[in-house]
Amino acid sequence: MNRRSAMTNRGTEMQKNIAGFLRDNAAMIALLVIVLLLIAFFAPQFFSVQNITNVARQASTTGIIAIGMMFVIITGGIDLSVGGVLAVAGIAFSILTKFGFELWIAVLCALLLGAIAGIINGFGTIFLGIQPFIMTLATSSVTGGLALLLCDGIPVEFTTVTSPVIDFFGNGNVGPVPGPFVLFAALAVLSVVVLRYVPFGRYVYSVGSSFEGARLAGVRTTRIIMVTYIVCSICAALAGIVTACRLYVGHPVAGSTAALDSIAAIVIGGTSLSGGKGSVVGTVVGILLMTAVANLLNLTGVPTYIQQIVKGVIIVLAILLSTKGLKGRIKEAWRGL
Numbered sequence: 084m085n086r087r088s089a090m091t092n093r094g095t096e097m098q099k100n101i102a103g104f105l106r107d108n109a110a111m112i113a114l115l116v117i118v119l120l121l122i123a124f125f126a127p128q129f130f131s132v133q134n135i136t137n138v139a140r141q142a143s144t145t146g147i148i149a150i151g152m153m154f155v156i157i158t159g160g161i162d163l164s165v166g167g168v169l170a171v172a173g174i175a176f177s178i179l180t181k182f183g184f185e186l187w188i189a190v191l192c193a194l195l196l197g198a199i200a201g202i203i204n205g206f207g208t209i210f211l212g213i214q215p216f217i218m219t220l221a222t223s224s225v226t227g228g229l230a231l232l233l234c235d236g237i238p239v240e241f242t243t244v245t246s247p248v249i250d251f252f253g254n255g256n257v258g259p260v261p262g263p264f265v266l267f268a269a270l271a272v273l274s275v276v277v278l279r280y281v282p283f284g285r286y287v288y289s290v291g292s293s294f295e296g297a298r299l300a301g302v303r304t305t306r307i308i309m310v311t312y313i314v315c316s317i318c319a320a321l322a323g324i325v326t327a328c329r330l331y332v333g334h335p336v337a338g339s340t341a342a343l344d345s346i347a348a349i350v351i352g353g354t355s356l357s358g359g360k361g362s363v364v365g366t367v368v369g370i371l372l373m374t375a376v377a378n379l380l381n382l383t384g385v386p387t388y389i390q391q392i393v394k395g396v397i398i399v400l401a402i403l404l405s406t407k408g409l410k411g412r413i414k415e416a417w418r419g420l
Contacts, residue, residue, distance in 0.1 A: 114351075114400070115372050122375065126382040134378070136261055140254075140329075142374040143263035144322045146367065149345040150270045151318025153366050154311040156349055158291045159358025160208065160215040162312065165319035165345060167226030168200045169338030172323035174230045177239040177333025186246055190324060197320025200226055201313035208312070209305050223342070230335040239333040253328035263325050270318070274363045287311060291358030347398045348373045373397070 122129045129135075148165050155162045172193040179189035200222055207218040247255075255262035278284035286307045289297040298304045319341070327333045352369030354361030376397060380390045 112368075114397075115368060118372060118375055118379070122379050126379050129375075129379060129382060132259065134382075136256075136259060138371075138374050138378050139264040140261040141378070142370050143261065143267040144326055144329075145341065145344045145348060145374070146267040146370040147263075147270060147322040147325065148315075148319050148341055149348050149366050149370055150267070150274050150363070151315035152345045153274070153349050153354055153361055153363070154287060155215075155315045156291075156346075156354050156356060157287050157358060157361045158308055158311050159294065160308065160311070161219065161346070161356070162204060162315045162319075163216065163219040163342045164200060164204060164222035164226055165315065165322075166338030166341035167223040167230065168197050168316050168319040169323035169326065169341050170230035170335050171200075171226045171233065172196050172320035173327040173333040173337055174233045174239060174323075174335055175333075176324050177241050177327050178233065180244050180249075180327075181239060181241040186248055193324050194317055194320050197316040197318075197323075198313050199316075200319075201316030202309070204316065205309035205312035209308055227335075234333065234335055236335060238335070240331060241327075241333075242331045244331075249328045249331075252325050253331070263329070266321075266325065271363050271367055278363065283307070283310070288359060291355075291360070293359075344373065347394065350398060 129138075148169070152162055152165060175196055176189045176193040179192060180186065204215075204219050204222050207213045207221075208215050211218075251262040252266065253262070257265050278287065286297065286302045289300070289302055290304050290307050294304060297307075319338070322341070323333075323338065326337050348369035349361070349366050350356065350369070351372060352362070352365030352367070354366060373394070376393065377390060380393060385393070
C-alpha cells in the first residue's frame with residue numbers, strides 16, 4: 084500500500100512539473116510550433132534525415148556554451164568572454180595536436196585555459212567588484228587577442244592527424260545522432276541532475292533570487308559564483324575543441340557570435356537575465372528553435388544580414404511574449420511621457 088501510494092505521489096508530482104513547465108513556457112512552445120509550421124510550408128526538405136542531422140550538429144556547439152552560460156545567468160551574472168575562450172581553446176588544442184602531443188594533453192590544456200578564464204572572471208566580479216558585463220567583456224578582449232597571438236592570426240590546421248576521438252567529436256555519429264550532439268545531450272542531462280537534485284544547484288537559484296538572502300542563510304555565495312564562471316568557461320573551451328575537431332583547424336575568430344547566440348537561446352528558453360529563474364529544458368528548446376530558424380533561412384536563400392535582423396526580432400518577440408504585466412508596464416511608461 085505504501086509503495087502504491089509513493090508511486091501515485093511520484094506520478095502526481097511529475098504531472099505538476101509537466102503542467103508547470105507548459106504553463107511557464109507556453110509562449111516559447113507556441114513560437115516553436117509556429118516556426119515548425121513555417122518550415123513545413125516553405126522548406127519541407129528541412130525534415131530530411133540529412134538536414135536534421137546537420138541541424139543537430141550545428142546546435143551542439145552553441146548548446147554546449149549555453150549550458151554553461153545558463154548557470155552564470157541564473158546567479159544574476161553574464162559572461163561575454165565565451166567567444167574569446169572558444170577561440171583560444173581551439174587554437175591551443177590545434178597547435179598541440181598539430182605538433183604531435185598526446186590528444187588528452189591537448190584537451191586538458193584547452194580546458195585548463197577555459198578554467199583560468201573562468202577564475203579571472205569570477206575573481207574580478209566577486210573580489211574586485213567589477214560589473215560582470217565589463218569584466219567578461221575585458222576577458223573577451225584578452226582571450227581574443229591571445230588567440231590571434233598564439234597563431235599569429237593564421238588558422239592552425241591539423242588535417243594530417245587521425246584519431247577516432249577527433250572524428251567522433253567533429254563529424255562522427257552514434258547511429259544517426261551526431262557525436263557533438265551526444266556530448267551536448269550528456270551535458271544537458273548532467274545539468275538537470277545538478278540543478279534539481281544536488282545542493283549546488285539549489286544554491287545557484289538562491290544566489291540569483293536573493294544574493295544577500297542566500298548569504299545570510301549560510302550559502303557560500305563567493306564559491307557558488309566562482310564555480311559557475313569556471314563551468315561556463317570550461318564549456319566554452321569544450322565548444323572550441325569540438326569546433327576545431329569538426330573543421331580540423333583552429334580559427335582565431337571562430338567564436339565571434341558565440342556570446343550573442345548562446346544568450347539569445349537562453350533568454351528565449353525562459354531564463355531570466357535578472358537571475359533566479361531558468362531551466363535546462365527551456366535552454367535546449369531555445370537552442371533548437373534558434374538553429375531551426377537559421378537553417379530555414381539558409382534553405383530559403385535568405386542573405387546573412389537579413390538573418391541577423393530576423394534573429395534580433397525573434398529574441399525581442401520571445402521576451403515580450405514571456406513578459407508578465409507587459410500591458411501595465413506600457414501604460415505606466417505612457418503616463419510618464
